[in-house]
Amino acid sequence: MIWNDEFETLPREAIESLQLKRLQQTVERVYATVPFYRQSFDKAGIKPADIKSLKDLQRLPFTLKQDMRDNYPYGLFAVPLEQIVRIHASSGTTGKPTVVGYTRRDIDTWTELMARSFVAAGAHKGDVIHNAYGYGLFTGGLGAHYGAERVGASVIPMSGGNTKKQLMIMQDFGSTVLTCTPSYSLYLAEAAAEEGIDIKNLKLKVGILGAEPWSEKMRAEIEENLNIKAIDIYGLSEILGPGVGIECIEAQKGLHIWEDHFIPEIIDPDTGEVLPDGEHGELVITTITKEGIPLIRYRTRDITCLSKEPCICGRTHARIERLSGRSDDMLIIRGVNVFPSQIESVLFNIEGVEPHYQLIVEREGNLDTLEVQVEVNEQTFSDEIKNLQNLTNRIRKDIKDLLGVTCNVRLVEPKSIARSEGKAKRVIDNRQKNS
Numbered sequence: 001m002i003w004n005d006e007f008e009t010l011p012r013e014a015i016e017s018l019q020l021k022r023l024q025q026t027v028e029r030v031y032a033t034v035p036f037y038r039q040s041f042d043k044a045g046i047k048p049a050d051i052k053s054l055k056d057l058q059r060l061p062f063t064l065k066q067d068m069r070d071n072y073p074y075g076l077f078a079v080p081l082e083q084i085v086r087i088h089a090s091s092g093t094t095g096k097p098t099v100v101g102y103t104r105r106d107i108d109t110w111t112e113l114m115a116r117s118f119v120a121a122g123a124h125k126g127d128v129i130h131n132a133y134g135y136g137l138f139t140g141g142l143g144a145h146y147g148a149e150r151v152g153a154s155v156i157p158m159s160g161g162n163t164k165k166q167l168m169i170m171q172d173f174g175s176t177v178l179t180c181t182p183s184y185s186l187y188l189a190e191a192a193a194e195e196g197i198d199i200k201n202l203k204l205k206v207g208i209l210g211a212e213p214w215s216e217k218m219r220a221e222i223e224e225n226l227n228i229k230a231i232d233i234y235g236l237s238e239i240l241g242p243g244v245g246i247e248c249i250e251a252q253k254g255l256h257i258w259e260d261h262f263i264p265e266i267i268d269p270d271t272g273e274v275l276p277d278g279e280h281g282e283l284v285i286t287t288i289t290k291e292g293i294p295l296i297r298y299r300t301r302d303i304t305c306l307s308k309e310p311c312i313c314g315r316t317h318a319r320i321e322r323l324s325g326r327s328d329d330m331l332i333i334r335g336v337n338v339f340p341s342q343i344e345s346v347l348f349n350i351e352g353v354e355p356h357y358q359l360i361v362e363r364e365g366n367l368d369t370l371e372v373q374v375e376v377n378e379q380t381f382s383d384e385i386k387n388l389q390n391l392t393n394r395i396r397k398d399i400k401d402l403l404g405v406t407c408n409v410r411l412v413e414p415k416s417i418a419r420s421e422g423k424a425k426r427v428i429d430n431r432q433k434n435s
């Protein structure tokens with residue numbers, strides 16, 4: 001089923017002509033109203049009237065997260081504050097948050113795109129949507145909430161935390177759709193088992209999971225442990241919040257990006273050059289309908305590739321591949337690039353370990369060290385020392401084979417790695433602190 005047939009199935013030429021018209025309007029508007037853009041376009045020697053085709057987008061300068069920080073809090077808003085009806089912010093690891101503002105029309109667009117996303121994921125009127133994304137400055141809770149109401153589903157505004165209560169409500173209220181981070185969905189399954197609740201036999205049928213990187217292997221684990229379809233949803237507060245892109249339940253292969261509102265590009269993160277479809281690089285997004293804080297060529301730091309191949313669901317909007325991580329999450333260990341998702345893929349192939357892990361990076365003298373802490377399951381935990389030693393060696397060897405990096409592996413007790421109610425913390429990098 002498709003929520004907005006007219007727009008979700010537009011032929012490619014129609015998408016592109018709509019994109020060009022909206023891009024030209026956006027560029028005109030930001031040049032006239034946002035001093036940052038006027039300066040950066042002037043510096044690049046480009047005027048709004050120079051944007052004559054979609055290809056001309058490549059002539060415009062990028063916008064970086066740092067530009068948002070430099071203009072904290074409201075400097076990039078394109079409308080006066082009186083027209084902003086909602087403010088969200090995303091907390092970075094350091095310093096001030098990134099602030100975004102929505103006009104009434106922006107909220108309406110976001111709601112529409114979340115409604116499209118729910119329907120693409122198989123959630124409809126009549127569903128009971130258990131929304132465990134955090135409500136607050138984080139966009140997950142309210143973004144999903146409004147979209148769920150627009151679809152006509154019954155939304156339970158759980159927010160994150162209080163896991164036992166979540167399970168009780170899920171059972172008693174008959175939740176059919178779960179919205180939360182993938183790591184929290186696994187934690188819910190684990191907590192249910194502890195409480196003696198058979199989560200597989202509840203009414204849940206779909207999880208709409210995102211806000212953090214997760215692997216195909218983790219999807220299989222979630223689908224098995226909760227007996228649901230696990231759908232990947234992507235978004236970021238700077239661009240919208242949840243609902244920038246979503247997998248369709250028909251294909252579960254790549255996330256459709258709502259191209260009547262956003263123009264996606266993939267660039268080489270080192271050179272800034274635009275890459276052809278199918279090549280992996282950094283996702284760059286331009287918003288073409290936002291009023292509050294339109295962003296031109298925003299560098300997301302997320303790594304993926306783009307495809308315009310037709311999809312069996314009938315939607316014509318381009319798809320991005322499941323995100324493999326962020327370029328700024330990439331660890332450089334003794335010169336080797338390591339993504340946490342690569343280590344995760346090794347762990348998921350090994351019997352006896354749990355999908356809970358943490359990477360601890362230290363610097364001893366001039367040398368980086370990587371310790372991979374991995375939880376083992378109950379059965380393995382009570383195994384003989386010899387078997388545990390073999391398991392440790394196997395993990396170390398598999399990581400070395402895949403990445404060429406030698407690491408220490410430490411098996412830890414079941415349930416000893418902190419569970420998160422929101423985004424999981426996979427990496428603890430102590431290098432800057434100690435150097």
Ligand code: DLL
Nearest residue numbers: 090140210211212213233234235236237241242323
């Ligand atoms: O995480 C918005 C969101 C809420 C998306 C609920 C999906 C569901 P931020 O807190 O600004 O916004 O974080 C955005 O999270 O740049 C990615 O690095 C990461 N991310 C989001 N969704 C996915 C996903 C929300 N499906 C940042 N896969 C993004 C991998 C994701 N990473």
